[in-house]
Amino acid sequence: xxxxxxxxxxxxxxxxxxxxxxxxxxxxxxxxxxxxxxxxxxxxxxxxxxxxxxxxxxxxxxxxxxxxxxxxxxxxxxxxxxxxxxxxxxxxxxxxxxxxxxxxxxxxxxxxxxxxxxxxxxxxxxxxxxxxxxxxxxxxxxxxxxxxxxxxxxxxxxxxxxxxxxxxxxxxxxxxxxxxxxxxxxxxxxxxxxxxxxxxxxxxxxxxxxxxxxxxxxxxxxxxxxxxxxxxxxxxxxxxxxxxxxxxxxxxxxxxxxxxxxxxxxxxxxxxxxxxxxxxxxxxxxxxxxxxxxxxxxxxxxxxxxxxxxxxxxxxxxxxxxxxxxxxxxxxxxxxxxxxxxxxxxxxxxxxxxxxxxxxxxxxxxxxxxxxxxxxxxxxxxxxxxxxxxxxxxxxxxxxxxxxxxxxxxxxxxxxxxxxxxxxxxxxxxxxxxxxxxxxxxxxxxxxxxxxxxxxxxxxxxxxxxxxxxxx
Numbered sequence: 267x268x269x270x271x272x273x274x275x276x277x278x279x280x281x282x283x284x285x286x287x288x289x290x291x292x293x294x295x296x297x298x299x300x301x302x303x304x305x306x307x308x309x310x311x312x313x314x315x316x317x318x319x320x321x322x323x324x325x326x327x328x329x330x331x332x333x334x335x336x337x338x339x340x341x342x343x344x345x346x347x348x349x350x351x352x353x354x355x356x357x358x359x360x361x362x363x364x365x366x367x368x369x370x371x372x373x374x375x376x377x378x379x380x381x382x383x384x385x386x387x388x389x390x391x392x393x394x395x396x397x398x399x400x401x402x403x404x405x406x407x408x409x410x411x412x413x414x415x416x417x418x419x420x421x422x423x424x425x426x427x428x429x430x431x432x433x434x435x436x437x438x439x440x441x442x443x444x445x446x447x448x449x450x451x452x453x454x455x456x457x458x459x460x461x462x463x464x465x466x467x468x469x470x471x472x473x474x475x476x477x478x479x480x481x482x483x484x485x486x487x488x489x490x491x492x493x494x495x496x497x498x499x500x501x502x503x504x505x506x507x508x509x510x511x512x513x514x515x516x517x518x519x520x521x522x523x524x525x526x527x528x529x530x531x532x533x534x535x536x537x538x539x540x541x542x543x544x545x546x547x548x549x550x551x552x553x554x555x556x557x558x559x560x561x562x563x564x565x566x567x568x569x570x571x572x573x574x575x576x577x578x579x580x581x582x583x584x585x586x587x588x589x590x591x592x593x594x595x596x597x598x599x600x601x602x603x604x605x606x607x608x609x610x611x612x613x614x615x616x617x618x619x620x621x622x623x624x625x626x627x628x629x630x631x632x633x634x635x636x637x638x639x640x641x642x643x644x645x646x647x648x649x650x651x652x653x654x655x656x657x658x659x660x661x662x663x664x665x666x667x668x669x670x671x672x673x674x675x676x677x678x679x680x681x682x683x684x685x686x687x688x689x690x691x692x693x694x695x696x697x698x699x700x701x702x703x704x705x706x707x708x709x710x711x712x713x714x715x716x717x718x719x720x721x722x723x724x725x726x727x728x729x730x731x732x733x734x735x736x737x738x
Contacts, residue, residue, distance in 0.1 A: 272370060273289045273368075275368040275370065277306065279325055280305075281305055281307075282303060283303060283309065294310060306318060317336060324363065328358065336352050354367070400413070400500075402433070402496070403496060404453070406457055406492065406493075413425060413428065420476075452482045456484050457495070459492060460484075466499075468480075479500050482495060523543045526543060529548075529624070530543045530622065530624055530625075531562070531622075531623045532623070533623065535621070538561060539558055541558075550565055550594060550602065565594045566594065567593055581610050581620075585610070586609050587607070588607075589606065590605070591603065604625045604626060660690075661693065
């Protein structure tokens with residue numbers, strides 16, 4: 267009995283104390299030796315007038331008295347007034363009572379604890395009432411028996427409007443049958459000990475909707491039995507708006523990617539394809555399902571595989587690769603000429619996690635360039651042939667004039683010589699054009715030098731100069 271949290275005392279028929287446990291001694295605020303073997307009035311005079319008649323009743327009748335209030339008229343040693351709940355049980359010896367067993371609880375302590383518990387509950391309710399978060403209490407069948415103030419005020423309703431209703435029929439949810447069904451299912455799960463949590467729009471004042479993070483959890487007693495269900499919710503409107511804006515942004519980006527005429531491909535740092543838009547399928551012939559998770563080198567000519575390895579190293583370091591032209595292999599085996607731009611893909615922390623590749627088909631431009639080059643080469647050959655024929659024709663004309671001048675009179679020979687000079691000037695210009703790189707202009711310095719030398723040879727200037735030098 268020493269370990270019991272209640273006081274236990276045994277008194278004889280004459281009300282002398284025969285036994286008292288340590289708990290009861292503490293309740294009396296006296297040492298054991300101050301109580302054992304003493305009469306009730308000696309160690310507890312404050313309550314003797316109240317206790318003695320009750321003990322005497324038990325001794326005289328042999329009947330117990332249970333939960334009797336004992337209040338002392340004078341303070342105890344600790345300054346508090348005695349206030350006990352006592353139960354008295356007779357111990358029979360034959361037909362008479364030999365002893366009385368008293369079971370004592372300190373009612374003042376119990377009242378104090380009850381008061382503390384009540385005040386604690388009241389404080390908790392005040393805290394809950396001042397929270398904007400939704401907190402309620404449901405019976406096991408889903409009937410609402412309490413809710414804090416904030417969600418009531420936010421919805422423009424009173425507790426009386428929802429108390430006693432099934433939770434799913436309350437104002438907050440009654441606008442949507444799908445949500446009502448979802449709550450019914452959550453309550454069924456909670457009745458079995460499970461916890462449900464999901465985002466849901468709750469109806470507020472004037473029918474406005476506010477998104478909350480809703481949770482329904484069971485409340486258990488000390489024996490572990492489920493006694494109530496506790497719904498709660500917190501405002502996530504800003505988060506929901508941010509997520510909605512992000513989703514809208516992602517949808518716009520996806521729309522741009524899907525409708526782009528350029529192939530947009532993303533890949534991991536080890537070269538595996540992570541996304542593949544319709545333009546990539548049109549350009550290279552492979553569908554998205556065929557390429558996702560595949561190595562991007564599947565599209566490369568063998569001579570370009572090393573190029574990809576070098577590019578991935580640069581991308582991993584965060585470098586943006588400038589546009590360049592290269593080749594890829596179509597599903598049908600044909601070569602596709604593309605212009606490629608590659609940028610690093612980063613996560614929210616800024617870490618490079620892959621690459622985004624923009625590929626544009628330049629095969630038509632390549633074909634046109636090849637056709638232009640071929641046409642230019644053909645025209646260049648033709649032009650060279652024309653120049654060669656013109657040169658030969660001018661040479662023939664000059665030779666004919668020279669032959670004619672030999673048989674002509676001096677006046678005619680002089681006229682023919684001037685004509686021949688003009689022909690040779692034309693031939694000189696033609697020669698310089700033919701020898702130039704672009705055939706569109708002639709260097710004036712080279713032309714004048716050639717013209718002077720040509721004129722000198724024609725009129726014998728060089729010959730006369732040499733004769734004069736020899737005579738001098």
